[in-house]
Amino acid sequence: EAGVAQSPRYKIIEKRQSVAFWCNPISGHATLYWYQQILGQGPKLLIQFQNNGVVDDSQLPKDRFSAERLKGVDSTLKIQPAKLEDSAVYLCASSSRMGQEGAYNSPLHFGNGTRLTVT
Amino acid sequence: DAKTTQPNSMESNEEEPVHLPCNHSTISGTDYIHWYRQLPSQGPEYVIHGLTSNVNNRMASLAIAEDRKSSTLILHRATLRDAAVYYCILRDNTGNQFYFGTGTSLTVIP
Numbered sequence: 001e002a003g004v005a006q007s008p009r010y011k012i013i014e015k016r017q018s019v020a021f022w023c024n025p026i027s028g029h030a031t032l033y034w035y036q037q038i039l040g041q042g043p044k045l046l047i048q049f050q051n052n053g054v055v056d057d058s059q060l061p062k063d064r065f066s067a068e069r070l071k072g073v074d075s076t077l078k079i080q081p082a083k084l085e086d087s088a089v090y091l092c093a094s095s096s097r098m099g100q101e102g103a104y105n106s107p108l109h110f111g112n113g114t115r116l117t118v119t
Numbered sequence: 120d121a122k123t124t125q126p127n128s129m130e131s132n133e134e135e136p137v138h139l140p141c142n143h144s145t146i147s148g149t150d151y152i153h154w155y156r157q158l159p160s161q162g163p164e165y166v167i168h169g170l171t172s173n174v175n176n177r178m179a180s181l182a183i184a185e186d187r188k189s190s191t192l193i194l195h196r197a198t199l200r201d202a203a204v205y206y207c208i209l210r211d212n213t214g215n216q217f218y219f220g221t222g223t224s225l226t227v228i229p
Contacts, residue, residue, distance in 0.1 A: 004162075033217065042206060042219035043163065056216060091162050105151055105210065108217065110162030 002026065004111035006092050012117045018080040021114045025073070025094030031055075033108065034067055034077050035091040043091055049075065082118045089113040123207045128224045131197045139192040139223055141207030146187050151210045154181065154192045156203040157222070163206065166192065202227045 005024040013019050025032050030051050035043035046065065048056040052072040060067070064083070069075040079086055093108040124142040131137040143152065153168040167174055167181045169190075174181040180193040194201055206222040 035219075042204075042221050045216070045218055048217075093162070105168065107153075107165035107168070108155070108163070110164070112160070112162050 004092055004094055004109050006090075006111035006114055008114055009112070010115050010117075012119065013082055015084055015118050016081040018078065019082055019116060020079075021077045021090050021092075021116075023075045023077070023092030023111060025075070025092070026096075026109055029094035029096050029109070030072070031095045032069055032075050033093040033095075034075070035093065037089045037091055037113070039088070046077070079116075082116075084118050087116055087118045089115050123209060123220050125205075125207055125220060125223045127221065128226065130226045130228060131194075132228050133199060134196050137194040137197045137201070137225065139194075139205050139207075139225065140189065141191070142189045143207070143209055144188045146209055147211065149211060152181065152183060152187075152190050153208045153210050153217075154179070155206045155208065155219075156201075157206070158200075158203045163219070166205070168210070197225075197227045199227050199229060201225065 004026055007022050011019055032049045034046045036046055037043040046060045047067045049069045052069050065079055067077045077090060091110055091113040093110045095108045096106045151168050151170050154166040155163040156166050157163040167176055167179050169181045169183055171183060173183060182191045182193060202225055204222040204224050206219050208219060210217055
């Protein structure tokens, strides 16, 4: 099966500019996640979608970050305006609803991320 | 949400077994233990998961303590391609809040 696709692979912007990242999950996967990974740290969950509804966005800085998954398939994460501290890799992951033991235990499949540098 | 504690780094010689520990003393009865690894410049990759019993798959084995307060990921024969950061994560039965910690950076010595 095709994996999780993300674009662009790299992005360099100046502070206060806007940027958008795109993610296409594995076909049929209902759950989609966006993570931020700062160099040397583990991934930090920003937002989780179940189909096109938000399940968890408690760690999303809503004053500058937004995300949508309008048709329950692909998703876009936007930063407006960007700050220096937003420099990180932005990872998208997807999972199916049901795993072998039932709901919520199917593995997460990650894309290779978008590396954002804010100067 | 329950937290996990892992050593920051470990080393292993190539072709030897590796035991990566994880402590999760506040685990609840419905939390599954998941392991992922992240190779350089790649997204994390699923390794294995379990609830109470030990689990084996083609990549690794997962040994879970009887009281479930700790677990160990076992790579039976380390190769240079196993050099990565390994994350131990607890996942509750809502499927939400899949939070990573800082993980263990594994170095494999040729």
